[in-house]
Structures are given as C-alpha cells and as structure tokens.
Amino acid sequence: MNWSTLVKVARFQLVDRTGYIILPWAILAFDFLVNLALIASWRAPHAPAQTGACAAIYLFFMVVGALSIFQALPFALSLGVSRRSYYAGTALLAIGLAVVYGLALAVLQVIERATGGWGVSLRFFRVYYILPGPWYLTWLTSFVGLTLMFVYGMWVGLVYRRWNLPGLVVFFAAQATLAVAGVIAAARASAWPAIGHFFTTLSAAGLTGLLAALAAVLLAGGYATMRHVTV
Amino acid sequence: MTPAISVAGLTRRYRGQLALDQVSFDIEPGSITGLLGRNGAGKTTLLRIIAGQEFPSAGSLTVLGAAPTTDDHLLSRMVFIREDQLYPQYGGRFTARHTLRAASWFYPNWDADLAFALAADFGLPLNRRVMRLSRGMRSALGIVVGLAARADVTLFDEPYAGLDPVARQMFYDRLLADYAEHPRTVLLSTHLIDEAAGLLERVLVIDRGTIILDAAADDVRGAATSVSGTVIAVQEFTAGRTVWDRRRVGSQESAVVAGALDDTDRARATALHLHLEPLSLQQVVVHTASATAVSQPGMHTPERTSA
Numbered sequence: 001m002n003w004s005t006l007v008k009v010a011r012f013q014l015v016d017r018t019g020y021i022i023l024p025w026a027i028l029a030f031d032f033l034v035n036l037a038l039i040a041s042w043r044a045p046h047a048p049a050q051t052g053a054c055a056a057i058y059l060f061f062m063v064v065g066a067l068s069i070f071q072a073l074p075f076a077l078s079l080g081v082s083r084r085s086y087y088a089g090t091a092l093l094a095i096g097l098a099v100v101y102g103l104a105l106a107v108l109q110v111i112e113r114a115t116g117g118w119g120v121s122l123r124f125f126r127v128y129y130i131l132p133g134p135w136y137l138t139w140l141t142s143f144v145g146l147t148l149m150f151v152y153g154m155w156v157g158l159v160y161r162r163w164n165l166p167g168l169v170v171f172f173a174a175q176a177t178l179a180v181a182g183v184i185a186a187a188r189a190s191a192w193p194a195i196g197h198f199f200t201t202l203s204a205a206g207l208t209g210l211l212a213a214l215a216a217v218l219l220a221g222g223y224a225t226m227r228h229v230t231v
Numbered sequence: 232m233t234p235a236i237s238v239a240g241l242t243r244r245y246r247g248q249l250a251l252d253q254v255s256f257d258i259e260p261g262s263i264t265g266l267l268g269r270n271g272a273g274k275t276t277l278l279r280i281i282a283g284q285e286f287p288s289a290g291s292l293t294v295l296g297a298a299p300t301t302d303d304h305l306l307s308r309m310v311f312i313r314e315d316q317l318y319p320q321y322g323g324r325f326t327a328r329h330t331l332r333a334a335s336w337f338y339p340n341w342d343a344d345l346a347f348a349l350a351a352d353f354g355l356p357l358n359r360r361v362m363r364l365s366r367g368m369r370s371a372l373g374i375v376v377g378l379a380a381r382a383d384v385t386l387f388d389e390p391y392a393g394l395d396p397v398a399r400q401m402f403y404d405r406l407l408a409d410y411a412e413h414p415r416t417v418l419l420s421t422h423l424i425d426e427a428a429g430l431l432e433r434v435l436v437i438d439r440g441t442i443i444l445d446a447a448a449d450d451v452r453g454a455a456t457s458v459s460g461t462v463i464a465v466q467e468f469t470a471g472r473t474v475w476d477r478r479r480v481g482s483q484e485s486a487v488v489a490g491a492l493d494d495t496d497r498a499r500a501t502a503l504h505l506h507l508e509p510l511s512l513q514q515v516v517v518h519t520a521s522a523t524a525v526s527q528p529g530m531h532t533p534e535r536t537s538a
Contacts, residue, residue, distance in 0.1 A: 001303060002303070005303050008336045008337060011333075011336060012333050012336065012337075013319075015319070015325065015329045015332060015333050016319060016321050016324060016325040016329060018321045018324070019321025020321070023321075064321070067320075067321055071317070071319050071320045071321065072319035072321075074284075074316065074317040075316060075317060075318050075319055075330075075333075077282075077283070077284050078282070078284075078310070078311050078312070078313065078316060079310070079333065079334055079337045079338075079376075080303075080306035080307050080308075080309050080310060080311075080337055080338070080382070081303070081306065081337060082283075082300065082301050082302065082303050082306055083300070083301075084301060085303050228286060230279070230284055230285045230286065231284050231317075
C-alpha cells in the first residue's frame, strides 16, 4: 500500500463525480430551498425556526459510503487493487471531502447567521446542541460527522457484500442489542441523571471527540470485514 | 523458473457443497491455457480464487510467486475479466470511456492506443454508460481492458458472452497478435472449445471441482480416434484397445478408440474398410467429461491411457 495507489483509488471513485460531489450538494440545495419556502410562507417573522434538515447531506454520505462498496468495489478488485488499498483510498477520499464539505457547511452557517437566518429566521445550518458554536467548531463537527457517516455506510456495504441480507439484519440487530443493553445497564445502575448531566455539560468539542472515537471504531470494524470480503 | 500460477490442493467448500476439490497444477509463464469444463464445474470459482477475489477453504496458491490478495504491486501485474463484471454506479454516467481511463491508471503496461484501436474494431460506443451497453458490448469492453492491460497474468472467464462470431474471431486474432509481441500468461475459461482450440497450448479440464485432464493441447488432439465401419470390422480393430464409446446403427458401428494410432494401425484400418477420424479437442473433452460423469470401470481419461 503506497500513496500513489491510494490516490489512484480516490481518482477511480471520482471518475463519475455524481455520487461524491454533485448529488450531496444537489440534495442539500433542494432540501434547503424547500425549507426556506415553507418557513418564509408559514412562520411569523422573527420567530426562530429550527429544522434538522441539514442531516440530509450526512445521511447521503452514508449512502455513498455503502455504494462505494457494493457498487464500485468489484470492478476495482478486477483492476488489481488490493482490498486494503481500496478501503484506505476510499476512506481517505471521504475524509478529504469531509474536510472541504465541513468548511462549506461552516461558511453557510456564517452566512445564515449574518443574514438573520436568510431573512426569515431560519435555522437550517445552525442546529441546537450539535452545531451551535463558532464556525471552526462547526467545521470540525461537520467534518467528523460526515466522516463518521461515510465510514458507517462503508461498513454496512461490506457486511452486505460479505453476508448478504441475513448478515445485514444481524448487523443491525447487534447494534440494537448493544443499545438496549446500554439502556438497561444505565437503568440498573441508576445512572441516567449522571448520563444526562454528562451530555448536557458536554462541549461541542467534547461531542466531536466522542464522534471521532466512534468513527475510529467503525473504521476498524469495516477494515476487519474488508479483509475477507469476496466479489 | 517460478510458475506464473501455482495451485496445490486447492479446495473450496460452500455450505457442504464442494466447488473445488484438491485442485493442483502449475502454469509456466508465457503460455495460453484453456480452462474447460461444464457449467458449474468450478471454472469461475477457480479463476476468482486465482484473482484474489475469493478465498480457498484449503490449499495453497501463488501468482508470480506471491499470494494474490494483499500485494498491490503483484496485483497490478494481473487482470481478471469476468463475464458478470459489476461496474461502478453512483447514479451517474460511468461510461465505457471512464472504464478505460480508470483501468489505465492501475496497469503500468497499459497501452492506450491498443485500447482505442480495439474499441473501434469492436464498435464499442465509448460515451455510452456501461450499464446501457448490450451484453455483447459489455463483453467487448472487458476484452479491451483485458488485452490493453498487458498484465503478466491475464485471466479471462467466458469473456465473450453475447458476442457474435465475427467479434469472437477478432478477439482470438487480436489476442494471438498481441501475445506474440508481448508474451504473457493467459488462462481462458470457455465453452466454445473448438473455436478457441487454435489458441490453446494447454488444456485443463475441470469437472465437479476436480481437474480430470491436464495436458498439452496437441497431445489431446491426437488422443482419440473415431473408428467407423461394419460391426465385425470395428469389433476386430478395437479388440484389446481402450474404447470410450460405442454406437451401433444396424450393421454399422462407430467406436472411439483412445491412444495414438501408428502406421500399422492405419494400414489395418484401410484393409478393414474402416473410416478413421481424429477427435477434435472439443470431442475429447466431451468424452472425458462424460466418462467421469458415468465413471464406468474401464473408462479412462486420455491422460492415463496415453501416459
């Protein structure tokens, strides 16, 4: 695995720019315009309108992550790319795009703030709790969030490639089990107040660190699944 | 010399079904080998394992002296063209031209001129989306990638599904021409044995996961002869020989005799008014495969009888 191979893999992904570049922004633009039109026509002026609709770009990044495996992986392997290089090259591309896209989201947030929510008090790029802060924290959190979603998508794609639908069901069931076990354990230990306190006092930077740690775990899980994936 | 492909005891199990059973062979660099066998015999599984796309349950495998799954440098010296290739789709326009461009980055010996010349010969619409190409055109695209990659190890799995006979002949001609100038190791699986026969230097016949014949193509061609004439004459001629198959219509009989015939045999056949016809590669393969399918005692593969 060397840099030139990773760069080739990234270029391979971008041969068709639709998935990585055009669609994420086209979807976000459409999503934004719909929200803007609704808020402008329905809300009383100056009452802040919070929407969580900018999640669309994060969700779509997850879809692209999954597509990078079950649509593009087979041809890449036929062209003599190792699984490891393909995984690393694709993840690096996603991280690179997340840096740029995160900055773009931060810039849009700055504009939103400066224009009083696009003139209609719309809070589209400012999200309570998650993306409330200064532009550099928005950049950092968006970058980590996009990376996290892409890496998770890749893992979903890998599980599907390797174990098909039953595997995917088990994969999601395992996550649900983990979540339920966490909830039960927290209830038994009467830890809910402490957990609530932890999250309410957690800074945006702290939250970002948590998401980054989760992304690292997902990246490792995907890598382990990747090593024996077949096409 | 290190074999281009070396396989030993290769076994692949899928949920109790044995797709490959103890497959062993070496392929020397600079040869064209045909991988022949019936549907479901294990050809694609074997090629996918050699290409590093699938993993064996047991056994060992080296390509150009190394394992073909992790080494990028080694992998860039190998190309695998499969019939059911899936191409990237992100909802956009991944065209035939995109395919060639992407392939050119990964192969150090990629010949762009050859790629475009071949594409023009096949009438490949380069600006059309790969998923909109007809089956034949998609096969042509695979062939162009496989030949222009000039990879040391070139694996073709039924590369010409949907291609018309003219285009298939073009594939054979261009493969031979390019092979002559840039020798490499080609392993080609096919059903169209007689068509590809002129190309093949060696044949591997696989049946239900086992290699049942591994021989030089020229040896296989002379390995059996069809003898036909009156029942009495045929009976007399074939007495004491290994006979693969007998067919009788009225007083006429036709038998397939294993092993090479010498001049004495031919003279005898002429005296008995027998008609002799050497079996083609395809006929030998069919007999070999059906012989093991029936697995009657006394039925031998040509490999054993001619040894």
